[in-house]
Amino acid sequence: MKVTRKRKRKADIPTASTGDIAFLLIVFFMSTTKFDVKEGVKVQLNKAVNQEQEQTTQIQLTEKEMTRLEIMENGYLKVNDTEPRAFSDSELDKLILDKIEMRDDLNRLETDPDLRSTKMLFLVKTNPEAKYNEMVRVVDHLVTYRDRAMISISTAI
Amino acid sequence: MAKIMMKKKMEANIPTTSTGDIAFLLLLFFMVSTVFVQERVFWVQRDRFPFASENVERVSRNESATIYITRQEEILIDDFPRSVDDNSIVDAMQAKAREIPTLQVCFRTDRDTRYQAVRDVMMRLQDADTRNVVFEVQKKL
Structure with a gap:
């Protein structure tokens, strides 16, 4: 019987263009x-x-323990019970620092060691008609002193 | 008579065998490091964000949810409009908080939006107990 050998075909996948495709x-x-x-x-x-x-x-907090920052409809800032007015960036920084130092002075007089490290609390209350930008501006300045102050954003109606 | 010598031409051969591998490595890097944005539309453009001078911190996209509030006071989460009058914001945020325990809620709000709209959403976030918020800003130049 005659046995015929099958010819093996070479399988060849062209890979030259793989790089081009990937790129x-x-x-x-x-x-x-x-x-x-x-x-x-x-x-x-x-x-x-x-x-x-x-x-x-x-608990009731005094002005030396808490600063109430109220942002008015026109963007003016009312600090505790003072008359609202416009604050520049540098004025705002100075105000925050003054308040923090006021609290630090109070802490120095504190006899209870646990209360000596209490931070000044800033309560930010914004008029519903005020622009969102004004609130963010005040919060941005307060966050600078995050280590020395507590920030509370009021959502109360 | 001068003898003219012919210069032998040297063959320049740059091996290109590894080009495909390099390209695929780059491709893999981009595919792995890409995080897809969930929303299809940027409802509030970056140039409408409020300004901030300092304290701008980066937020990981994997750990955040985004709430858009447009100037017209439309509230959108993942492209879906939400209302503060029902529980849709609370439900959406609680679902996200279950997926991401360290969830940070980013506000993408037009700087001229009335604060009332933002406040109402913040109250809903308090209800959902997702209280870590980020007010997205653009840096002051």
Whole structure:
């Protein structure tokens, strides 16, 4: 019987263009990617009023312990019970620093060592009709002194 | 008679075998490091963000949720309009907080928006107990 040998065919995949294809894909990804960096001013909101009432007791704070910053509709700032007026960036910084130092002075007189490191509390209350930009501006300045002050953003109606 | 010598031409040969590998490595890097934005539209453009001088911190996209509030006081989360009058914001944020325990809620708000709109959303965030917020800003030049 005559046995015929099968001829083996060579399998050959052309790979010369692989690099070109990959580079085309890279160019596509690079040109369509849109970098979206998130950056902003970080703060922590207070607990919801109903939760807070369950867990805390109310205490009365004096002006030396708490500064109330009220942003008016026209962007003016009312500090505690003073007349509202416009504050420049440098004036705002000075005001915050003065208040922090006032609290530090009070701490020096404190006899209880646990209370000596209490920070000045800044309560930011914004008029509902005021611009969001004004609130962020004040919070941005306050966050500079985050280590020496507590910031509370009021959401109370 | 001068003898003219022919210069031997040297063959320049750049090995291109590894080009494909390099390209695929680059491709893999881009594919792995890309985080896709969940929303299809930037409802508030970056140049409408409020200004901040300092204290601008970066937020990881993997640990954040974005709330858009337009100047017309439309509230959008993941392209869906939400209302402060129902529980949709609370539900959406609680669902995200379950996925990401260190969730930070980023406000992308037009700087001229009335504070009331932002305050109402913040109250909803307090209800949802997702209280770490970031006010996205553009740096003052």
